Each structure stands twice: as structure tokens, then as C-alpha cells.
Amino acid sequence: MSQGPQESFFAPVRGSLAAIVTLSLIGAASSVVPFIAIVELARTLLPAIDGGPVDAGRVWTIVIVAVVALFVSAASAFGAGAVGHFADGRLQLSLRQRIVRHLQRLPLGWFDQRSSGTVRKLVESDVTSLHQLVAHTIQDLLTAIAVPVIGLVYLFGTGGRFSSFRRSQQVAACGQPPFTRTDAGNGTKRTVPPYPTDRGWWEFSPGTWSFSAS
Missing domain, CATH: 1.20.1560.10 (ABC transporter type 1, transmembrane domain)
Structure with missing residues (x-):
């Protein structure tokens, strides 16, 4: 054939x-x-x-x-x-x-x-x-x-x-709009989004960064 x-x-x-x-x-x-x-x-x-x-x-x-x-x-x-x-x-x-x-x-x-x-x-x-x-x-x-x-x-x-x-x-979370925090030291407003990781969330609180375990 x-x-x-x-x-x-x-x-x-x-x-x-x-x-x-x-x-x-x-x-x-x-x-x-x-x-x-x-x-x-x-x-x-x-x-x-x-x-x-x-x-x-x-x-x-x-x-x-x-x-x-x-x-x-x-x-x-x-x-x-x-x-x-x-x-x-x-x-x-x-x-x-x-x-x-x-x-x-x-x-x-x-x-x-x-x-x-x-x-x-x-x-x-x-x-x-x-x-x-x-x-x-x-x-x-x-x-x-x-x-x-x-x-x-x-x-x-x-x-x-x-x-x-x-x-x-x-x-x-990365697609959400960032939120505004006010620095307690000088009153300056900062716009910082939450940053997710495998173990929790990094967030900016007045004057410092904080980590929240999930």
C-alpha cells in the first residue's frame, strides 16, 4: 500500500x-x-x-x-x-x-x-x-x-x-488597594499594602512593621 x-x-x-x-x-x-x-x-x-x-x-x-x-x-x-x-x-x-x-x-x-x-x-x-x-x-x-x-x-x-x-x-491580597497608616511619631501618612507570606502577613503599623501569623 x-x-x-x-x-x-x-x-x-x-x-x-x-x-x-x-x-x-x-x-x-x-x-x-x-x-x-x-x-x-x-x-x-x-x-x-x-x-x-x-x-x-x-x-x-x-x-x-x-x-x-x-x-x-x-x-x-x-x-x-x-x-x-x-x-x-x-x-x-x-x-x-x-x-x-x-x-x-x-x-x-x-x-x-x-x-x-x-x-x-x-x-x-x-x-x-x-x-x-x-x-x-x-x-x-x-x-x-x-x-x-x-x-x-x-x-x-x-x-x-x-x-x-x-x-x-x-x-x-496583592490585588487589593493599599491602605493608609499614620505614623504616630510625626503624623506622616504612609500608604502600605499588606504583604502575604506562607507563614502569615507583614503589615505596617504606626512607626514599625509587624508580622501576624496565619
Whole structure:
């Protein structure tokens, strides 16, 4: 059974497309790691505020992982882009060769009824328009989907079922209009919004900041 046009369209670059998908996912996942590392680093250093001990080994491990993830993310993004552009070149060459072979089998009357611009559009412009799809869109689309998904998985994985509720509280609080406090020392009015954290709320009271545990 002969293979249909749609099935064989990306056949010359099928392996390259798989490599683009793999590298794009690796790059997306590793690009989130430094942000997760910042959160984990803050958790590790948090006991130092109360004079508690800090696990220096864990701190260095988090820093090293974050730095390695940055290099992996950059290398994966570069690799996916390079593979995508090489695949685009091979696909365009293959399509042009197939179109030219097909044009060679057409009767001369077909060319008499069409201008040279129409033929040039078939061989050149229409094929060139595939560049954005192969070289850029696949990588950009996968990155745009994978990064927020990985971030949400981390939030729900670390915060449990109350993670979304806590985050929604913080987002809602940050969106509220700030309130005005008057400094008892000099009577100066200050406009300061409440600042939510995972452990409570920082608020400005007359003359000082105060923390309210939640």
C-alpha cells in the first residue's frame, strides 16, 4: 500500500522533529529548576533568622543544581533551535525536489495557462513559509505549555491540596488597594499594602512593621 501525502510530508525530518520535542521539554523543565532552587534555598536558610542551624551541604547542593540547570536549559534551547533550523533546511530541499519532479511530468499546456510567478510561488514562497513551523513554533509551543505545567505540579506537590487556596489568597491580597497608616511619631501618612507570606502577613503599623501569623 502506498503512503499518503500527509503521512510522508514530514518523513525526511521525522527523527529531527522527535529531537526538537525532546530538547524542548528538557529545556523547559530545566528552566524552572532555578526558580524552584530559590524557593528551596529560602526554606533552607529560614532557620537562620531565629538563630537556628543551617545545613551548609544542602545549600551548596541547591546552588550547584541551579547553576547546572541554567546551563542545561541554555544548551537545550540552543540545541532545539539548531536542530529545528537544520531540519527546516532538509525539509525545504526535499519538498522543492518533489515539486520540481512533479512539474517535470506536467504537460506544457499547464505552464501556458499559468504565469511564472505562480510556479515560483509553488516552488519557493510556499515552501519557505514552513520555516516558522519547523524551526520555531514547535519549540515555542512546547516551552509555553511545559513551563507553567511544571510550575503548577511543583506548587501542588509541595503545598498539598491547600496550595491553590493559599496562592489564591496571596494573589487576591496583592490585588487589593493599599491602605493608609499614620505614623504616630510625626503624623506622616504612609500608604502600605499588606504583604502575604506562607507563614502569615507583614503589615505596617504606626512607626514599625509587624508580622501576624496565619
